[in-house]
Amino acid sequence: MRRLLQPDRRRPGHGELPPPRGRHHGPPHADLGLGVVPRHRRHHGGSCVMRVNFTVNGRPQEADDVWEGESLLYVLRERLGLPGSKNACEQGECGSCTVRLDGVPVCSCLVAAGQVEGREVVTVEGLADYAKQRSCGTGACGTSPQDSHTGEGTELSPIQQAFIDAGAVQCGFCTPGLLVAADEMLERNPNPSDADIREALSGNLCRCTGYEKIMDAVRLAAARQGEAV
Numbered sequence: 383m384r385r386l387l388q389p390d391r392r393r394p395g396h397g398e399l400p401p402p403r404g405r406h407h408g409p410p411h412a413d414l415g416l417g418v419v420p421r422h423r424r425h426h427g428g429s430c431v432m433r434v435n436f437t438v439n440g441r442p443q444e445a446d447d448v449w450e451g452e453s454l455l456y457v458l459r460e461r462l463g464l465p466g467s468k469n470a471c472e473q474g475e476c477g478s479c480t481v482r483l484d485g486v487p488v489c490s491c492l493v494a495a496g497q498v499e500g501r502e503v504v505t506v507e508g509l510a511d512y513a514k515q516r517s518c519g520t521g522a523c524g525t526s527p528q529d530s531h532t533g534e535g536t537e538l539s540p541i542q543q544a545f546i547d548a549g550a551v552q553c554g555f556c557t558p559g560l561l562v563a564a565d566e567m568l569e570r571n572p573n574p575s576d577a578d579i580r581e582a583l584s585g586n587l588c589r590c591t592g593y594e595k596i597m598d599a600v601r602l603a604a605a606r607q608g609e610a611v
């Protein structure tokens with residue numbers, strides 16, 4: 383599939399390093415506000431650590447003793463107990479770690495944890511609740527009785543159900559990232575063309591399905607979304 387060039391993503395199989403950054407170039411991901419780092423820094427055992435406060439799936443979280451080189455993906459999986467976002471390449475190549483940062487899909491392996499201070503993150507665990515809140519407007523459906531933080535016991539989101547119904551899940555390693563990316567695309571584009579779908583998912587690699595069932599799943603979710611309005 384053709385991949386979309388975005389600041390947090392690189393082409394699959396793209397072997398070249400990006401050009402060197404100019405001396406006066408701004409911080410990476412400046413458009414996402416990722417140049418901001420938390421003030422709570424201290425030195426611990428010779429290295430600089432910090433406390434990071436941010437929101438994950440609607441719940442305030444505090445991660446302590448975060449090393450300044452630690453990725454958002456590591457914090458989500460290892461510190462917050464949210465293993466849904468997968469770690470396959472840690473180089474921004476596969477998209478399996480895709481989460482939403484202030485609504486924008488990013489590769490969480492490429493985002494330094496310190497840069498999410500004060501930001502909102504949605505992971506695949508929170509996708510069902512996120513989609514539900516969206517479909518209900520601003521909380522018109524009330525609060526979900528299940529745990530929207532970990533996703534345990536929650537109903538599946540429409541895109542998750544569509545992936546199951548279309549048989550778009552095989553080993554499942556790529557699935558969380560694809561779900562987050564597809565859900566974001568359907569939020570901003572309820573009637574996507576095949577080209578729109580391919581572009582939205584171009585940063586996500588799947589080694590099993592050949593992508594056709596994934597395309598079917600997103601088409602199905604879009605059709606169901608259209609019927610529901």
Ligand code: FES
Nearest residue numbers: 471472474477491
């Ligand atoms: S693990 Fe982040 S893009 Fe592959």
Ligand code: FES
Nearest residue numbers: 553556588589590
């Ligand atoms: S289902 Fe196995 S990598 Fe996509």
